[in-house]
Amino acid sequence: MRRxxxxxxxxxxxxxxxxxxxxxxxxxxxxxxxxTGGSSTSSSSSSSSSSRTIxxxxxxxVDPLTAGETTITGxxxxxxxxxxxxxxxxxxHKIVKxxxxxxxxxxxxxxxxGEFAFPKLISETLTMQNAKVxxxxxxxxxxxxxxxxxQSAVDHGL
Amino acid sequence: xxxxxxxDAPDWAGRDAGSGAVLERVVQWLHWVDATFSPYxxxxxxxxxxxxxxxxADCAPELAEVLAACAEVSALSGGYFxxxxxxRFDPSGYVKGxxxxxxxxxxxxxxxxxxxxxxxxxxxCVGDRGPGQPWRVGIADPLRPGSLALVVTGQDFAVxxxxxxxxxxxxxxxxxxxxxxxxxxxxVVGARLAATDAYATAAFAMGPAARDWVESLDGYEAxxxxxxxxxxQTSGFQAYRASA
Numbered sequence: 001m002r003r004x005x006x007x008x009x010x011x012x013x014x015x016x017x018x019x020x021x022x023x024x025x026x027x028x029x030x031x032x033x034x035x036t037g038g039s040s041t042s043s044s045s046s047s048s049s050s051s052r053t054i055x056x057x058x059x060x061x062v063d064p065l066t067a068g069e070t071t072i073t074g075x076x077x078x079x080x081x082x083x084x085x086x087x088x089x090x091x092x093h094k095i096v097k098x099x100x101x102x103x104x105x106x107x108x109x110x111x112x113x114g115e116f117a118f119p120k121l122i123s124e125t126l127t128m129q130n131a132k133v134x135x136x137x138x139x140x141x142x143x144x145x146x147x148x149x150x151q152s153a154v155d156h157g158l
Numbered sequence: 159x160x161x162x163x164x165x166d167a168p169d170w171a172g173r174d175a176g177s178g179a180v181l182e183r184v185v186q187w188l189h190w191v192d193a194t195f196s197p198y199x200x201x202x203x204x205x206x207x208x209x210x211x212x213x214x215a216d217c218a219p220e221l222a223e224v225l226a227a228c229a230e231v232s233a234l235s236g237g238y239f240x241x242x243x244x245x246r247f248d249p250s251g252y253v254k255g256x257x258x259x260x261x262x263x264x265x266x267x268x269x270x271x272x273x274x275x276x277x278x279x280x281x282x283c284v285g286d287r288g289p290g291q292p293w294r295v296g297i298a299d300p301l302r303p304g305s306l307a308l309v310v311t312g313q314d315f316a317v318x319x320x321x322x323x324x325x326x327x328x329x330x331x332x333x334x335x336x337x338x339x340x341x342x343x344x345x346v347v348g349a350r351l352a353a354t355d356a357y358a359t360a361a362f363a364m365g366p367a368a369r370d371w372v373e374s375l376d377g378y379e380a381x382x383x384x385x386x387x388x389x390x391q392t393s394g395f396q397a398y399r400a401s402a
Contacts, residue, residue, distance in 0.1 A: 123304035133309055134293050135276045136297070145303070
């Protein structure tokens with residue numbers, strides 16, 4: 001795989017080096033590494049809200065109602081706040097939709113973050129792709145868990 | 159230090175042999191930096207040195223190198239860069255960019271002529287992203303989350319942005335002890351990330367005065383967004399701006 005992500009300890013992250021989606025062959029093998037006590041892109045035994053998801057594996061499902069679209073499920077990223085899992089819908093090597101399958105809901109704060117931050121992250125993801133940039137400097141709303149799971153989906157799907 | 163690092167090495171397309179081992183070494187380097195320099199780890203060299211329980215001579219020699227570099231940036235910036243941003247010893251403002259620059263140098267040494275390494279939005283770009291295709295780095299708009307203020311493009315350059323929007327990374331003006339509030343965000347572009355990132359931190363702490371300061375630095379350009387939404391850039395920044 002061409003892109004590799006490393007989660008060192010897991011709270012702040014730059015959203016977007018992940019988001020230059022180009023239609024060429026991924027190359028560098030995935031070398032995801034778990035940081036001590038932090039998030040990681042490694043698989044997890046956490047249950048998922050998607051029946052298509054096998055932790056640590058990727059499945060693509062083609063929906064006959066939306067021809068040409070492929071759904072890719074990222075690995076569960078374990079963050080210090082809880083598991084995060086992202087799903088992408090891809091068409092012609094472009095992300096057309098990002099969904100959060102799993103996010104921390106242990107506290108009111110977690111829920112507030114989920115309601116506030118994830119829509120921002122999703123909007124950033126799509127904006128960066130449309131701008132055809134290889135990376136973004138100064139991305140405002142960031143989440144290592146979101147990125148780790150999104151990255152794993154991108155690595156396997158684009 | 160709580161950062162996600164992402165590597166992009168397009169010239170390794172189709173080259174599987176060896177690249178995994180190289181990345182493994184780079185990843186090990188980043189973990190070593192975290193273990194040695196994290197102020198959040200009680201047993202790191204930085205924490206022990208900061209507490210006075212470990213002499214500099216007994217720390218990893220890289221700490222002395224980092225301290226010397228920090229002292230230079232501090233002197234050059236009139237004290238707007240500090241290794242004690244929150245009162246205790248914390249050279250992270252230099253270490254992050256330095257570690258990413260080193261990671262990119264490791265990829266270069268391993269034979270990659272084209273790559274970028276992104277650590278939490280601080281980015282070192284090497285070569286082009288492909289034949290005739292310079293790297294493109296978006297600069298986030300600090301006042302409109304999810305939007306870009308502009309795109310910078312080029313080859314062999316580093317980009318770092320400091321801002322109020324970076325969660326958990328509020329930059330303090332060392333001269334007042336208060337969070338810097340003169341700018342919404344400030345981006346510095348230069349050749350190498352260690353200095354570029356440290357200058358971005360110092361310049362952000364300066365506020366509006368940063369414009370003249372970066373103008374005085376050879377080989378560095380800046381772009382800033384004010385809290386009111388106005389923008390300014392140094393005289394050479396235009397060369398980095400993508401036309402579209």
